Amino acid sequence: MDTSFLETIKTYLKEILVSIGPELIYSAVALVLGIIFINLIMKVLKAALRKSKVELSLKTFVESLSIFVLYGLLFTLIGSILGIKATSFLAIFGAAGIAIGLALQGSLANFAGGVLILVFKPFKVGDLIHVNSSTGYVVNIDILYTRIETFDGRIITMPNGNVANSDVDNRTMNPLRRVDLSFKFAFDIKMETIRPIILEAMKAHPIVEKEPEPDVWLEEIGESEIRVTARCWVESIHYWPTFWEQLEAVKKALDAHGIETPIPRRIVYQGGEYKASESLPERKD
Structure with missing residues (x-):
């Protein structure tokens, strides 16, 4: 191999090292210091997130987004040291953002919704x-x-x-929730009779709240019966067990007092037989 060619290559490499050598050294130093700085920031951020009441999913997202942003800034800084204009990086990030946004429109909507749910709870x-x-x-x-x-x-x-x-x-955000029970009775049943029976059965439940007190009211007068609503308050987590237990307890109490569910009734009025041979009464002007 021609020694002059090798000398030319060596000279060219030396010129390159002389021209960009300082930038490479500065870039390497910036990279090392940047990584150390990013690790310190992430430790502080993770400690702050652990002390906060933020949901785990949101913590993971914030950590991932922070790492992405910090490393993006670090690479932009290194590119600037090497002589690459910052506008080039901005153009690359912008194009990548547009492409990702178009490809993941539905996922981005779900992502935004997830952030809202995790933040506003x-x-x-x-x-x-x-x-x-x-x-x-x-x-x-x-x-x-x-x-x-x-x-x-x-x-x-x-x-x-x-x-x-x-x-x-x-349905569990509030600590208390109201249990509503609906019953039907015949017209001849008096509220003064059924109200104490229902109230006694409902108040006997061990976890029903004393305040507000259970109450019983006439809700509606229907075509063939009256409708009565009975209400009590319990802790939200006990709503459904209490609903079924109260319904059964009231049914047993009504049965014990001989009060039955009304049977639909209809009164039919039957007139006299129509005789076709009968003539209409004579009209008098």
Whole structure:
């Protein structure tokens, strides 16, 4: 091999090292110091998130987003040291953001909904909610999806975008919830008779709240019966067991006093027989 060619290569490499050598050294130093600085920031951030009451899914998202942003700034700084204009990095990040946004429109909507749910907390894991015609206990809240378990053991996964834009009925957010029972009685039954029977049966339940007190009221007068509403208050987590137990307790109390469920009645008036041979009465002007 021609020695002149090798000398040319060596000279060219030396010129490159002389021209960009300082920038490479500065870039390497900036990279090392940047990584150390990022690790320190992430330790402080993780400690702050652990002390806060933020949901686990949101903590993971914040940590991942922080790492992405910090390393993006570090690489932009290194590129500037090497002579790459910052506008080039901005153009690359912008194009990448547009491409990702177009490809993940639905996922981004779910992501935004998940952030809203985790930040504003319209419900949390363990709450009983009714949303989009589904009722169940919340078992998991991710950054993209919410999962609830229905009373019959089904797991329903709902996109957070739909949940965040829907009316959410949180049935365990308040500590107390009212139990409403509806009964029908015959017209001849007096409220003064059935009210104390129902109240005594409801107050006998061990977990019914003393305040507000249970009450019984005439709600409606129907075509063939009267409708009575009985109400009491319990802790929200005990709503359904108390509902069924109170319904059965009132039924037993009514049976013990001989009060039965009304039977629909209809009075039919039967007129006289029509005789075709009869003539119409003579009209008098």
